Amino acid sequence: MNLLDLTGKTVLITGGAGAIGQVITATLAAHGAQVAVNDVLPDAEGQAIVAAVAGLDVPADRVAYFRGDAADPAAAERCLDAVxxxxxxxxxxxxxxxMVDAYPVTEYPLDRFDLLMQVNVRAAFVMAQAAARRWATAGTPGLLLFTTSWVQDVPWPEITPYNASKAAMKTMMRGFARELAPQGIRANAIAPGIVGVGMAKRQWDTDPSYRARAQKAIPLGALQDPQSVANAFLFLCSDLAAYMTGSVLLVDGGCSLYPMD
Ligand SMILES: NC(=O)c1ccc[n+]([C@@H]2O[C@H](COP(=O)([O-])OP(=O)(O)OC[C@H]3O[C@@H](n4cnc5c(N)ncnc54)[C@H](O)[C@@H]3O)[C@@H](O)[C@H]2O)c1
Structure with a gap:
């Protein structure tokens, strides 16, 4: 018996065309899930990414692209309808x-603050709310997953709004878990560390002061392989995690053990 078999499950992932999202998509699909990749990227770009994921030994009919802004309730509903x-x-x-932006707190532009809260907090709430309503109406169980970060509890410099957004997502996850448990709807979070692809890697490659700090902040010593994030998703999507709700699965190489610097 394969306890990590996701055959028969459909997973919708917002931001699924991003760097970590692609690895999560490939992993879940390789274990039998049908994965609906939602992102704001233009259709051609999103479809090309999904086709590339399908090229990684994943049957093409297990992954598909559904464009839409997850922070927009109408777009979230359209996406759920299409899936x-x-x-x-x-x-x-x-x-x-x-998304992330890096500025000292005293210089952080408020328009970027608003955009970040829209993408990180509002999009998560809008999509989770839309899905939970449908499960509750249908009387079926469901699982919400939220990608937070080790910085949900750590004041990593120059990304204070991002840290706050991830703390908000963690609290929001616990709220969904607490309120909806009687309806069989669960919610959990995955908190990665400093991953060697995507937003952290962009900062690592372009900001020497970030790189110097990050090098000191990872007790296990190396940038995180995105596969380790995908493995946490696989576990939480599987029946092995069926009794988990309201939990944060920290997969961060020990980053959160340290005060950095
Ligand atoms: N890279 C890291 O080190 C790291 C660490 C901890 C947590 N995370 C989290 O993991 C997630 C993915 O990060 P990544 O590094 O792969 O970044 P990424 O930039 O490669 O991917 C993010 C994706 O989200 C999409 N997106 C943005 N706004 C959207 C919206 N409104 N609706 C739908 N899609 C939208 C983007 O187009 C992009 O494809 C983020 O939530 C990030 O905060 C990343």
């Missing part, structure tokens, strides 16, 4: 889309 028409209502909805 439901294709594969049925997803049993798992992963609120994974995110």
């Amino acid at each position: 439901t028409a294709a594969w049925g209502m997803p049993q798992v909805v992963a609120c994974h889309a995110g």
Whole structure:
């Protein structure tokens, strides 16, 4: 018996065309799930990413692209409608889309603050709310996953609004878990560390002061392989995690053990 078999499950992941999202998508699909990749990227770009994921030994009919801004309630509903028409209502909805900006707190532009809260906090709430309403109305169980970060509890310099957004997502996850448990709807979070692709890697490559700090902040010593994040998703999507709700699965190489610097 394969306890990590996701056959028969449909997973919708926002921000699924991003660097970590692609690895999560490939991993879940390789274990039998149908994965609906939501992102704001233009259709051609999103479809090309999904085709590349399907090239990694994943049957092409297990992954598909559904464009839409997860922070826009109408777009979130359209996305859920389209996935439901294709594969049925997803049993798992992963609120994974995110962005980061780096500025000292005294210089942080408020328009960037507003955008970041929209992408990280509002998009997660909008998509989670839309999915939970459908599960509650249908009387079916469901699972919400939220991608937070080790910095949800750590004041990592120059990204204070991002830290706050991840703390908000963690609290929001616990709220969904607490309120919806009687309806069989669960919610958990995955908190990665400093991953060697995507937003952290962009900062690592372009900001020497970030790189110097990050090098000191990882007790296990190396940038995180995105596969380790995908493995945490696989576990939480599987029946092995069926009794988990309201939990944060920290997969961060020990980053959160240290005060950095
Ligand atoms: N890279 C890291 O080190 C790291 C560490 C901890 C947590 N995370 C989190 O993991 C997630 C993915 O990060 P990544 O490094 O792969 O970044 P990424 O920039 O490669 O991917 C983010 C994706 O989200 C999409 N997106 C943005 N706004 C959206 C919206 N409104 N609706 C739908 N999609 C939207 C983007 O187009 C992009 O494809 C984020 O939530 C991030 O905060 C990343």
